[in-house]
Amino acid sequence: MxxxxxxxxxxxxxxxxxxxxxxxxxxxxxxxxxxxxxxxxxxxxxxxxxxxxxxxxxxxxxxxxxxxxxxxxTSYVFQDATLLEWRSAARNVELVGELRGESKAERRKRAQEALDLVGLTGFESQHPRQLSGGMRMRVSLARALVAEPxxxxxxxxxxxxxxxxxxxxxxxxxxxxxxxxxxxxxxxxxxxxxxxxxxxxxxxxxxxxxxxxxxxxxxxxxxxxxxxxxxxxxxxxxxxxxxxxxxx
Ligand SMILES: Nc1ncnc2c1ncn2[C@@H]1O[C@H](COP(=O)(O)OP(=O)(O)OP(=O)(O)O)[C@@H](O)[C@H]1O
Ligand SMILES: [Mg+2]
Missing domain, CATH: 3.40.50.300 (P-loop containing nucleotide triphosphate hydrolases)
Known part of the structure; x- marks a missing residue:
């Protein structure tokens, strides 16, 4: 506290x-x-x-x-996962680094770490429609965490x-x-x-x-x-x- x-x-x-x-x-x-x-x-x-x-x-x-x-x-996580359907799980998470102007290598590494942390190792290249509701929410959490809020x-x-x-x-x-x-x-x-x-x-x-x-x-x-x-x-x-x- x-x-x-x-x-x-x-x-x-x-x-x-x-x-x-x-x-x-x-x-x-x-x-x-x-x-x-x-x-x-x-x-x-x-x-x-x-x-x-x-x-x-x-x-x-x-x-x-x-x-x-x-x-x-600050990170904001909504009720629905609000992912970009045309981007893979990894590329959804990398978006944060892209907006911040991080190098490709840096944002890839950080996205991978965040995806590992939420238990999505192996699902990086799947698109949102290929994931379950729980997995989509995990991607959303990874995207929130990768920003180090x-x-x-x-x-x-x-x-x-x-x-x-x-x-x-x-x-x-x-x-x-x-x-x-x-x-x-x-x-x-x-x-x-x-x-x-x-x-x-x-x-x-x-x-x-x-x-x-x-x-x-x-x-x-x-x-x-x-x-x-x-x-x-x-x-x-x-x-x-x-x-x-x-x-x-
Ligand atoms: N942009 C807006 N314009 C006018 N009224 C609004 C607006 N946004 C919310 N309200 C009103 O403010 C009140 C509170 O809405 P809010 O969405 O914050 O409630 P909530 O506690 O999140 O509800 P829920 O548990 O159903 O999600 C409601 O009466 C809603 O109609
Ligand atoms: Mg509400």
Missing amino acids: TEPGGARTLVLEGVSKRFPTGTVALTDVSLGLGPGDFVTVVGPSGCGKSTLLRLASGLERATAGSIDVRAAS ELALFDEPFGALDEITRLDMQTELQKLFRLKRFAGLFITHSVSEAVYLSTKVLVMSGRPGRIVAEIPVPWDYPRAPDLRHTAEFAALTGRVSHTLGEHS
Whole structure:
């Protein structure tokens, strides 16, 4: 966890968002995270979670409050893998290096390392349509990691995956987090996903969304998949679900 006054990668203070249509999506949201923080956000559909992430990434502007991003590089992982269909897995990941003007040798090497890290060794030359949904999401994660992000934003990246693949991806992601120690902000509808992945769960109320509870998660990384079957885990997911139920 970040110490008070320590390095902060992302700080939101009193952030509100009102769209020109009149919809108030967020009111008075404050949060801060730094390296080694993996914060998940759960809340009812339409409470402003994606809006929160879009504000943090600079895709939207807040109507009130301040947003301070102190990351040299930020990665954004969406619900669908958003890959370029005409490029192989490797060339999708290399795109990041291309945009940064890295040499061909350098970007190839870094793309290969990232693909190895997400368990796609041997699939480099396959095109997205030749990969399963889980593998496409792995390519998407590799593309996010190859940027060496200081801040990683995730908007329900595993929402479209089947349950078994989803649990696998959660296990992979927290291993990667342990290695890379970026500051992570992760949106999900799944309470158990939130608890398994994060250092802290933020619970949001129904629209207009505000943060109604901050629930710290105590376990070190890497986390064994079987953690999900322990009484401590059930107690914490129960607490998050209860809070969510009170405010939706
Ligand atoms: N560009 C926009 N213009 C107007 N209203 C918007 C815009 N984007 C989002 N909204 C509204 O803001 C509210 C919050 O939307 P948002 O997508 O942030 O919710 P969410 O919590 O991510 O929902 P879900 O869990 O279903 O993904 C909704 O009422 C939505 O209709
Ligand atoms: Mg959303």
